[in-house]
Amino acid sequence: MQGPVPIQDTMASDTGPSNTIKLLHLLFLSTSWGMQVWVTFVAGFVMSRHLPRHTFGSIQRELFPYYFHISSTCAFLNLTLFALSHPSERLGEEHTAQIIIFFTCIAASVLNAQWFGPVTSDVVAELQQVESSQGLGQELGLAGSEPRRQLRASNPRYRELARRFALHHALSSLCNLLCIVCNGLSLHHLAAQLSAL
Template identity: 80%
Template sequence: MAGDTEPSNTIKVLHLLFLSTSWGMQVWVTFVAGFVMSRHLPRHTFGSIQRELFPYYFHISSTCAFLNLTLFAMSHPSERLGEEHSTQIIIFLVCIAASVLNTQCFGRATSDLVDLRLAERRHGRGPGMEPGQEPGMEPGMEPRRQLRASSPSHRRLARRFALCHALSSLCNLCCIVCNGLSLQHLAAQLAAL
């Protein structure tokens, strides 16, 4: 039975459910699905899948982070917070901040850079084009590099995409680390499996 300082079993189950769902989804999308799709799908197909999938992924991550903080805060009143609990709240806040940044800024900007793909298609670098079949390609030069070298606007779009993608990846890794630390905290509280 839950006491005054212990959250109810329902709160514990919900907290564990949201935390494990978020962390499992993040690990799967980042380290399994992302690598498999990037290695086995044409780049434009992979980009189209990401553009459709990532908004759901980012919103679910943000929602789970918010619910984790809410459930944790509800079951740990501020007047009884120790250093360990304060650290957990900071971890949840960092996770929420990184998730929201990804949802509202970097992930959206990365997905919205359709202009980059359109420019590549206009120059014959779109889906269905094998590197050896692309028209006007200099021998030994990667088609995208050749396009960036010949088009300043494409070069700017590619740089912006690379920056947004790097910041989005950093936010995603931050969330994975935060959720991993929260899981470590929960595991340390277990008396037995």
């Protein structure tokens, strides 16, 4: 007669992390990556085409601090969980690459949360003030780009603000894309470890 089937222990074994650790790791990684893909490739494009420019900018200024801090927190927790379940004496080349990927994601997320995001938001607020004084900002999407071009040509302060915005926005976008790529690589690593769906 066969005895009862043992319940699988969720404590870490010698061969790998516990199911709880794996679940948390997957939860943080998928939350971060899904949020990044949605904000970057869906919400941003939809809002930029259907909202007045200043409304879109105001929403982003309110949304992005949460977005960047959640990304940073998820990246930190992913690295922590991964490092706890992969002791340094057992690290292979693939595990070391994963840790580098997590560190890169943390660095890019923290740069966005602490530097590029806040600076970009401050510059956008100043740009909007100058534009509002000229009756600009309520146009949808790219409409009204000619009056802004004329304002850049005639107003040195606005031109400098626009230049600073372009630089910091580009750096913030680069960090954001780097995080998406890092999380995508981590998801690819996890998918390669699955024996079945």
